[in-house]
Structure formats: C-alpha cells, structure tokens
Amino acid sequence: MLRMRNMIEEYLTYIEAVKNLSSKTISSYKEDLKLFTMFCSQEKIELLHVQPETILHFIAWLTGKKYSCASINRMISAIKGFYRYCLRFGKISTNPASDIESLSQPRRLPKFLFEHEIEALQKLPDSKTFIGSRNLALLAVLFSTGCRVSEIAGMKITDINFQKHSIQVTGKGSKERLVFLSPRAEEALQNYLLFRNAIPNVSSQYVFVNNRGKALTQRGIAYILDMLQQNSKINKHVTPHMLRHSFATKLVSNGADIRSVQAMLGHENISTTQIYTHVDLERLRNVYKDAHPHSLRKNKTMEEQS
Numbered sequence: 001m002l003r004m005r006n007m008i009e010e011y012l013t014y015i016e017a018v019k020n021l022s023s024k025t026i027s028s029y030k031e032d033l034k035l036f037t038m039f040c041s042q043e044k045i046e047l048l049h050v051q052p053e054t055i056l057h058f059i060a061w062l063t064g065k066k067y068s069c070a071s072i073n074r075m076i077s078a079i080k081g082f083y084r085y086c087l088r089f090g091k092i093s094t095n096p097a098s099d100i101e102s103l104s105q106p107r108r109l110p111k112f113l114f115e116h117e118i119e120a121l122q123k124l125p126d127s128k129t130f131i132g133s134r135n136l137a138l139l140a141v142l143f144s145t146g147c148r149v150s151e152i153a154g155m156k157i158t159d160i161n162f163q164k165h166s167i168q169v170t171g172k173g174s175k176e177r178l179v180f181l182s183p184r185a186e187e188a189l190q191n192y193l194l195f196r197n198a199i200p201n202v203s204s205q206y207v208f209v210n211n212r213g214k215a216l217t218q219r220g221i222a223y224i225l226d227m228l229q230q231n232s233k234i235n236k237h238v239t240p241h242m243l244r245h246s247f248a249t250k251l252v253s254n255g256a257d258i259r260s261v262q263a264m265l266g267h268e269n270i271s272t273t274q275i276y277t278h279v280d281l282e283r284l285r286n287v288y289k290d291a292h293p294h295s296l297r298k299n300k301t302m303e304e305q306s
Contacts (some may be wrong), residue, residue: 004037004040004041004046004047005037007047007048007086007091008030008033008034008037008047008082011033011081011082011085011086012026012029012030012033014085015029015081015085020173020174021173022172022173022174024150025172025173028074028078029074029077029078029081032074032075032078032079033078033079033082035075036058036075036078036079039058039061040054040058043057048086048091048092050083050096051096052096052097052099052100054096055076055079055096055097055100056100058075058079059072059076059100059103062075069103069104069105070105072103073102073103073105076097076100076102076103077102079097079100080097080098080100082097083095083096083097083098084097109275109278109279110241110242110245110249110275110276110279111236111242111245112242112245112246112249112279113234113236113238113242113243113246114246115250117234117236118139118143118243118246120232120233120234121139121228121229121232121234121238122136122139122140124228124231124232125139125228127188127191129195130195130196130198130199130211131211133188133191133192133194133195134192134195134196134208134209135224135228136188136191136192137185137188137189137191137192137208138152138208138221138224138225139188139225139228139243140182140184140185140188140189141167141181141185141188141189142240142243142244142247143185143243143246143247144179144180144181144182144184144185144247145167145169145179145180145181145185145247145264146179146243146244146247146248146251146264146265147169147179147244148171148172148240148241148244148266149218149221149222149240149241150218151169151170151171152207152208152221152240153206153208153215153216153217153218153221154169154170154206155167155169155206155207155208156205156206156207157193157205157206157207158205159207160189160207162181162186162190165180165181165186166178166179166180166181167179167180167181169266171266172266172268173268175266177263177264177266179264180264189207193207196209199211199212199213200213201213208221218240221240222239222240225238225239225240225243226238226239244265245276245279247265248261248264248265248273248276249276249279251264251276252276252277252279258270258273258274258276258277261273261276
C-alpha cells in the first residue's frame, strides 16, 4: 500500500511540475487515484499489475455508487494519465488504460440569467456604501468579463488597466488572458475601489475584499450572489458560473463568432464553448413557442381553454 501511495505521489509531483495543471485539478486527481488505489487493494491487485478489466470493474463500481458521469470521467482521466506516466518511465510494459473510453454524458444546457434579471440584481446594492459598491462591482465585473469565480477571487489591483479598459486574469492551468470592462463595469469598479482603498490598513493585493480588508474567497463570492438572489424576485439559484454562462450566451445571441467567445472565456477546447450555440437555439425555440401563432405551445393552450 505504501509503495502504491509513493508511486501516485511521484506522478502528482511530475504533473504539477511538467503539465502546468491547476492546484484544484491536482487535488482532484489525488483523491481520484486514492479511491482507485483503495479499490485495487480490496481486489488484492497491485497498481502495476492492473489489467483493463480491473479499470472497467472500477468504473462499474463507481456507477453502482451513483457517481456522476463527470466525476467518473475525471477519474478515468486521472487513471489514464497515471498509466501513461508509468509506461513512459518504464514502470510497466503495456498501458492497461489505453483503450478505456470516457462515459458519454447527456448534454445539459447551462443555466443563465436574462438581461432584465441581471438588471434587477444590480439595482439591489447601495452604491453609496462599501458593501453595496463592492457587490455591485462584483456583479458588473462578472457579467462584463465572463470570468470564473476563481479568477475573480484571485484578481489583483495590479491586473486592472483602466486606460485599456481591461483586466489580465490567470485562468486554468495558470494561463493568462485579457478580459474587457464595459463602461458600466468600469464605473462600478472605480466607485468600489474608492471605498476599498479607504479601509484602514488595507494591505491585501486582491481586488475584492471584505470590510476588514481580507480577500473574498470563492465561497464568499458565491454567498454574496446567493444573498442578492434571495432579496430579489428571481426564482433561480444565482451562482458566479451562471453569470459566466449569461456573459457567453449574450455574446453568442448578439452574433459574436464562437472562436472569439472561446478566447474570452479561456476555453482550451472549442467544443466546450459550442454549448452556448445550443443555449441560444433553445432560447429562440422557446421564443417561437411563446410568440408564433402556429406554435405547439399556443395550440396546446388553446385546446386546454376550449
């Protein structure tokens, strides 16, 4: 067991140094491989003696435990990476995971906010107070940039360039990209920074802080949006990622090309971005059903009323 644990630690150290993966991904892979090691131990199989059937049994076991497709696929990715590493460095002669395929996942359309819902949220904070100005700036920057919550939490004062109306953000895999500030977001951010910089002895380099000058955590940002939603008439669970989805959906619906949206979101694979074309088609379909006189929804409603 100790030998297996040491091999995994060696692999994690390797990918952290060479693959430039985020600490969150490394942590997830560590837990995934820990679970796989436990499974192999229960089956009395050494990690280096694993066969494809062992991995398939592990996947079946995960399915039986009701793990989501996304979680199982991440574990498959961790296992495949581990055995590629073992093969490359001569620890095994054949890769048992080479032909293991990911599970197919049902395509789920991302949830987003309509513009009037975002407007309703932005009317809630009092921009004449520290908390209100911060929350308004948070909403405006999230919707203006499409940043991930991790990117917002990690955003530093030195990343902002008001002259160029942009912010340099560090995304997944420590990759940097430029995001842009709308005039409204820029105004909200500048107003908030006046309050932020007036906090006594504020020493944090991060943009978004609490009233003690400490950086907001990702969980803290999610909590702020949750509280705003509860004080509104919006019947949706508002999350930071929902604002990211709203940003992308709005760009696509206004005619932005998919490659540009991919770059602004920091997606490595364009297939991840293409989901927003489906969101817009679904939105158009619902508009049609609500508005067209020959639509099924109209006809069904008329039948129910007759």
